[in-house]
Amino acid sequence: MIAANPGDLPPLLEVRNLTKRFSGVTALKDVGVSIARGEVHAVIGENGAGKSTLMKILAGVQSQDAGEILLDGRSVTIDSVVTALDLGIALIHQELNLADNLDVGANIFLGREPRRFGLIDFKQISDEAKTYLELVGLYLSPSTLVSTLTVGVQQMVEIAKALSVDARVLIMDEPTSSLSQHETESLFRVIESLRDKGVTVIYISHRLGEIQRIADRVTVLRDGENAGHLERDQISHDAMVELMVGRDISQYFARADHEIGDPVLEVEGLRTSTWPGNAIDFQVKSGEMVGVAGLVGAGRTEMLATVFGIEPPLAGSVRVLGEPLRMTRGCRDAIEAGIAMVPEDRKQQGLILEMGIRANIGLPGLARHKRVGAFLNRSQEHRDSDRMIAEMRIKTPNDAQQVQFLSGGNQQKVVIGKWLSMNPRVLLLDEPTRGVDIGAKQEIYRLMEELAEKGVAILFVSSEMEEVLSMSDRVIVMHEGRITGELQRDQLSEEAIMQLATGNPLAKTPT
Numbered sequence: 128m129i130a131a132n133p134g135d136l137p138p139l140l141e142v143r144n145l146t147k148r149f150s151g152v153t154a155l156k157d158v159g160v161s162i163a164r165g166e167v168h169a170v171i172g173e174n175g176a177g178k179s180t181l182m183k184i185l186a187g188v189q190s191q192d193a194g195e196i197l198l199d200g201r202s203v204t205i206d207s208v209v210t211a212l213d214l215g216i217a218l219i220h221q222e223l224n225l226a227d228n229l230d231v232g233a234n235i236f237l238g239r240e241p242r243r244f245g246l247i248d249f250k251q252i253s254d255e256a257k258t259y260l261e262l263v264g265l266y267l268s269p270s271t272l273v274s275t276l277t278v279g280v281q282q283m284v285e286i287a288k289a290l291s292v293d294a295r296v297l298i299m300d301e302p303t304s305s306l307s308q309h310e311t312e313s314l315f316r317v318i319e320s321l322r323d324k325g326v327t328v329i330y331i332s333h334r335l336g337e338i339q340r341i342a343d344r345v346t347v348l349r350d351g352e353n354a355g356h357l358e359r360d361q362i363s364h365d366a367m368v369e370l371m372v373g374r375d376i377s378q379y380f381a382r383a384d385h386e387i388g389d390p391v392l393e394v395e396g397l398r399t400s401t402w403p404g405n406a407i408d409f410q411v412k413s414g415e416m417v418g419v420a421g422l423v424g425a426g427r428t429e430m431l432a433t434v435f436g437i438e439p440p441l442a443g444s445v446r447v448l449g450e451p452l453r454m455t456r457g458c459r460d461a462i463e464a465g466i467a468m469v470p471e472d473r474k475q476q477g478l479i480l481e482m483g484i485r486a487n488i489g490l491p492g493l494a495r496h497k498r499v500g501a502f503l504n505r506s507q508e509h510r511d512s513d514r515m516i517a518e519m520r521i522k523t524p525n526d527a528q529q530v531q532f533l534s535g536g537n538q539q540k541v542v543i544g545k546w547l548s549m550n551p552r553v554l555l556l557d558e559p560t561r562g563v564d565i566g567a568k569q570e571i572y573r574l575m576e577e578l579a580e581k582g583v584a585i586l587f588v589s590s591e592m593e594e595v596l597s598m599s600d601r602v603i604v605m606h607e608g609r610i611t612g613e614l615q616r617d618q619l620s621e622e623a624i625m626q627l628a629t630g631n632p633l634a635k636t637p638t
Contacts, residue, residue: 140196141162142194142195143197144195145193147192155351156352157352167318168344170330170348171332172348172371177351178331180351182300185218185296185298186218187206212292215293217294219298219299223281228273228274229272229273231270232249232253235259236256256269259287260287262321265280280310282310296329301332303332315337318330322343343359349371368622385579391448392584393446397434406443411584413583414584417599417600417601419431419604426607426608427557434461435461436459436460462491465552466551468546468555469559470557480531488508536570540567540571553584592621611631614627
């Protein structure tokens, strides 16, 4: 490995006291990072730690509110992606940004096409593209259509594209999330080769085994602040986990003890299309709140979507109160069996923003409450919306108010309320408090508590560790599409969850 900062040279890239706020929420607070020439520098942290915000600022996608960025010891202003590229900083997004209807060479030089006599010089594109492709170990024709390439090869094309703009710093955001083991190994070899050539790589990943394998140094963020730093000889799974966790959660909502009954939802051998090789088994009992923890890409959302019928299962069975769920008509079968689901993205999947509260709340019950023919039962719609507005404490002048004009917290209450109007036996919640303020969070927690007291089985996914620890009777932890462990309430701790979430099923947990 190349030694950091040979001689008396300053760090290649340095961040000092970087701060970023979004609508009053502090995403980064006085963050500092020093990155050497020709090193692989990993930046890790839990979901919401501020990693992506930091990378977007370095890549010119966003601007900081305070703080300083230095390149080669000189202060720089990165006010756009073009500026970042001119400085030699390139971000390779988790979601690849290639035009799959163009060939490889065209993608590498897209927007920067060399010209001869005013026309695009395709020969120069082909010759230079071939050089950059070989730098990342690809020996394919630049005329190859991108749509014919695997995700792993497309990842390498993205790196070649970054090198074509003389990138000195490559930021890789979860680069292996869609790669096979073989493709991951190929990527690691390319990263090591780039490091040997003096290119600096900033590597973002939740997979701590990869960090141990590839990183020269590690910076850990927690809640938008620096949590610690590890040199190469200090990098270990336990050391990284210890820095990633450890927050005081005493100020958050704590659950009261209550009676838990018999199983209501039973899932056996369920295989999702995202992780077809892993079977999922679990159950949720009457009055029980089961949290589902895991890092980005663990398969939590896909599991809920499959149980609810949004995605067809490849194998396995679901039972509600002992009765098999047919799972042949998608969500209709789940709804008729008493399953309700609040999706992660309320604006895209949970609401019709241009419609009123009453119409949104009435959507799930259209088939149940319709009159003869295709006429709607307006009186039932009004009763349901009035009841949900009162129970959910939705702040609105009336039930005809368009939901697009409600606050984020009130929009989330409408999403939850429309399913509660169906009196579900099982409630699936995907990130139930994402994007809502602390007051709305407390009301949603109160509601979850009341539903559990009434015997509703609740299965909820959350990326907020405090929420999982405070609200769960039991926690299922997922990693790469499989359940790596299950923790009872008296076994719950941030470290126990993080050990399992990062792929260590043999982690010792309190007894």
